[in-house]
Amino acid sequence: MKSDRILRYLAPILLFILLPLFLQGNQYYLHIFIICGINVILASSLRAITTTGQVSLGHGGFMCIGAYTSAVLTMKFGFPVYGAFFMGGLVAIAVAAAIAYPITRVKTVYFAMLTLFLGIVIMLIALEWRDMTGGSYGILDIPPLGTISIPGLFTIDFSTKFPHCYFILFLALLILLFLYRIERSYLGMTLKSIAQDEFLAASIGTNVANFKAIIFCVGCFCAGLAGSFYAHYNSVLTPGTFDIFSSIYIIVHVIVGGGKKFSGAIIGALVLTVVPEIFRVVKEFQPFVFVGVLFLVIFFLPEGLAGLPERVRAEIKRISKGRAQNNA
């Protein structure tokens, strides 16, 4: 049983470690690999927030904060790239912490709306604070991640897409491990109890607002780091990238994948990033593919894509049972 479980986690990780080697020849495939990594971080960190039953519609805003912080600090204040990279996450968590207490006290629908407006405000500030962000023209020529070298062993030079694949893979695995540990810890249990019944959780002495605020900050920190990476990878930032829909797509990834399971957000982000790309040939009709996946899942798989194997297993059982009854 134990080895079976290890295999179940290690096999996909190994697959993703080997995948860039096969995709190496095609820049476009490598790009999609990297975007998948970013989306997985965003979706998984948003899913962590939703474990308390709160839906944030402003997650893209925190990615925006991370991206602009990292870009501005390296370009205007001469920060070293990796320092700025980390600062992206820290500023995102600082903003999240500043507003977490008031906004985690309101009810679900209002929380969704508050975070939606927050995302819009952050985007508009990026658009309006021209001295820092360059307004709608954005920031150009953001320096790439610096060369990592351990003398005598290896040097990694981030001038091509290939090393970026491993950087985002490493970052994503680190964040997933972190979120997974939280999920399986005392903190994770408490968060689930809040989602099930807020008042009951409060009645046994859980500081509900406090826990909601903590996980909100954690999620936003991860989004900030994803943003930092995006800034240095893409080397161009424009506020339009972080519009309302950037946030809404992240929650779509979570729900389509299946928010109840840890793997749900990962599966949702991967499927909804890769599948529309496969159908790139249909050009302007491409959104229909995305819409098709959305409607199929929401109408036929209420548990999300992550619930598909169980659903299939249950169906097979039902059919074989029916057959057994017919035979009897």
Added chain:
Amino acid sequence: MDALLQSIVNGFVIGWIYVLVALGLTIVFSIMRIVQFAHGEIYMLGAFIVYYLSVVLGINVFIAFVIAAIVLGLVGIALERFFFRRFRGQVESSIIVAVGLILLLQTIVVVSFGSQDKWIPSVVTEIITVGNIRLPWERASAVLIGIILTLALFLFIQKTKSGQAMVAVAQDLEGAALQGINVDRISALSMAIGCALAAVAGALMGAIFTVSPSMGGFAMANGIAVIILGGLGSVAGAVIGGLILGFIAGIVPLYASTHVASIVGFVLIILILIIRPRGLLGRD
């Protein structure tokens, strides 16, 4: 001073259009318990239908408005039946359905009309001038239509049996169903009214400014802002919230840019929600 008065007048015009968008959203929310994110796309479709009928087919603009409202009212009934009915009260699932609809409708419009901005030419070009304040008839009629539709909706809710049934469903769905009210019919009615109002609002905005496939997103955000500000499910709150946001959108650009106006509006709403989570006139 004149500039300020002029901005207030402009804000009043934009405000009434926001009110029309928000009324639909708030009715749908109070009956179906979902925030209909695709509302902005209905608004965009309204503008495009009026554009198509009046510019491409050459039909009278006022008749085009009526046709757009009726067509999108029917679209609303279809959306309720096939998309939103089964997700009544489910916030997360309804977001997914709405995102699907947003992409679907936007893509259809981009594929059939292209993504460039379009203009609906003015029918009446006279301008009302009081002192130094100028108000084009086009904008004045937008306010007039807004006020008439709001009053009509108010009377409909207060005076008709269907309107009172809507109030009953909004207050207590099960209680209303036990009294023999057909909840599904009322849901369809609320979507029909909401979509028809959005269509008119979009067409009015399209006539004053421009028509583009991406005009729905901002309208949706503003509509939601209005109903949150006024209180979810409150018709009077939608009117007050819409006018407040309209004034902000009209006055702040005098001193700063339009983006700053949006920032001020949204920050104001965030603050009000934190202090008073149910909005200005909302019941808990």
